[in-house]
Amino acid sequence: MADIRIPLTDKTIAQLPTPKDGWYLARDTELKGFFVVIGKRRRTFTVQGDLRQGGKRASSIRVSIGDASEMSTRAARAVAKEYLAQISRGRHPKDEKQTVRTTPAPAMQSGGTVASVTLRQAWQRYLEAHLIRKNRSKKTVEGYRDHVERIFAEWLDTPLKELAADPARVAKKHDEVTKENGPYMANGSMRTLRAIYNHARKTNRSLPSDNPADAVDWNEEERRNTGMGSADLKGWFAQVATLDNPVRREFHLFTLLCGSRPTALQHAKPEDIDFRRRTLHVPKPKGGKKKAFDIALSRQMILCLVRAIRFGRQMYPRQAQEWVFPADSGSGHLSETKEDRKILSKWGNDLRQTFRTIATAAGVSEVDAKLLMNHSIPGVNAGYITRHKLLEDHLRSQQQAISRAMFAALGAQLNQEGPLQDWLGIGSSRRATPLAPTGWRTNRSPAGCST
Template sequence: MADIRLLLTDKEIARLPRPRKGSYLARDTELKGFFVVVGKRKRTFTVQGDLREDGKRATSIRVAIGDVKELSTRTARATAKEYLAQISRGQHPKAGSKPSRVAASGDSPTAHQSGGITLRQAWERYRDAHMIRKGRSERTIESYRDHVERIFIKWLDTPLEDLGRHPGKVVERHDEITKENGPYIANGSMRTLRAIYSHARKANKTLPSDNPVGAIDWNGEKRRDTGMGPGDLRAWFSELSALDNPIRREFHLFTLLSGCRPTALQETTPGNIDFKRRILHIPKPKGGAKRAFDIPLSREMIRCLIRVMRFGHQMHPSHARQWIFPADSVSGHIVEQKEDRATLSKWGNDLRQSFRTIAAAAGVSEFDAKLLMNHAIPGVNAGYITRPKLEDHLRRQQQAISSTVFAALNANSPSIRRWPKSTNSQLLNPRAHVIADDIRGQQGLKSAIAE
């Protein structure tokens, strides 16, 4: 079968036909050198580029990124960009491969050979063998990449052994980052360095056993206390109703009602909703696919989803087929959740904290609140909990939280029909359920709203 060209996405890759024999390439139209090798039984993200020496082509190489069953296209594309950049500098992306004959600017090849594994090589191994293989989220991988390639950019080609034998360098860098970027970023970047060093030492026993990050004095960190209680909600709803974009309004409202991490909500699809069971499936929460869970839906949450689906089909008809919260973005869904604090005082993690606070006010136990928020349950008892058996119980707790949220508005009905730009007196409307007829083909939809 002849090679083809298309914009690679998870959906398009799933549609690729299986070859009768051999394999073929599905090349990406957006990133040159990035493609999927499609075989009878396996499909592999791959990059191809020319290693150069003295500005001339030395050899062309192909490097596998990973199986399409284990990686999302977005993660693979980000990795491909990094691999291609390394190839263009004359460096083979795969750690343990033949050493590059061309050193990057400022590199010292002899130092690399004598000093062992560098931070750059250790990071690539940690990313591929630990983070990607274990299904870490794209946002987590990007956070680590930012620490390594921005905060520690001057150390990328420094042998880890040098840092291990001179921990004072790490202490000085932590102090510098604290002054330049703040205490939280300084601590976070050092946690990244600590993890990479510990992982590298498993295969490089010549590295000093003491992790150099252990020498720093950590900056004090205080949990951000930005959640709202029931008494704060009326003013917040007034701010929310003034937002122009109805999809963003519903996104913030659903974040409050669910307590879910906004980054996980951004990538939910209509197929993740089961109105019959009254759940929203979160396939890729923090911690990766192995932490996937179902959010039980209250009546108010169901109405919120119905409204945003209707708005989505009106405003972004093509993207709305794929995403619950569509937007005019490259990905097709909401990416940037931030709002001007002067316009909307609470958003993002503020609403997650608010959910936890309101859950306590609603009389929901700490244990149930952790299950609703997909928090890890400490102790051996966590392994004995079967979440699907608790769906009805957790849904009642969810309903108690939603009812407490809307009771704080001093309104007779807890249902939002529309979001006016001016007056708040029209914010609530008891006939919100009529918009259910705008969404067809969802089994159990009307009964879910009525319950």
């Protein structure tokens, strides 16, 4: 959301909407430099002003006052006035380690040397100037935040120069995290530290060129192999058929059939479906809007979407107006798609790996499978492939081949078992087909499609 300017009171702050990701500022119309940072989890009173030295602007500083849930606006405004007065006199209201600089370059000390930047300061700048500015996903940002504010909590006020001068300390930390949190978390957190350090060095040339994370002996990482083969699908379908919530049932099936990331499918909207072209548009997958793409729909995928919308209208009529996979949640759509492994053995990225495995078994080439999953294709010649030109005919036929291979694994079981037959057996498609909702991009009903 864009920053706003309003008279700050306890009431107006409480009524401000919570952002879906990132944060925004609500600036006070009464006191310049006083505002509230509205985040997903917290609302923080803050002041910002220009710190002057020798009559010249040295830097712009931002200082937090306190949590809006723990102090009144009146009290916060009184503190803000005092802080702003101190800033105008060239003094830091708090210890410099608690002050976040908002100017690209760090403040200069009287001797002309660059002030030592702490991990906290470097992380704040990396967050604002790199992650948010480049529109990284909420999940990506939270991953970095978890590494910095949880794994490296005791280092937040440690100067980066101090870490660079003691690489053994960093290597020891990696060993400790490996034992306590596992090899993947240890490697991931050190990659975050490496990225923040490299970014900080762009504006702090006094930092040593050797990155402290280079001292780490990286843990060996193996690709998780949790996908299913054709022989495993029969048991999986039987498990899904017994799920109590039919919307969740269709979500898991559609994840299997398209091989897309679950987080992208959770945000699917009815207007994203084009039955005439037989596509589902994904406007903001991993990588942001520039990676937007259309999923080619097989007949089985169309019927799956139709059933999901039909059940959604029955169970969540209000949420179903906006979402393909609605739910009784704060967002209105499915946001938590994990299942008890004892009930459903495979879900999420397990199904993404399964899609890739079955695609190979169905004779689909590696390039086509990557295009269907919206993967980048390595090599110079990849830039000459025009994806949308292949979508209408070639990719759709490849998608259909994969769906056919998945359902072929069921064999006669499809029309022999009660829950599975009720869900996907003969006649189920007619029972599941509703009228096309108003606003759908379609020139024909999907009723003619068959499993």
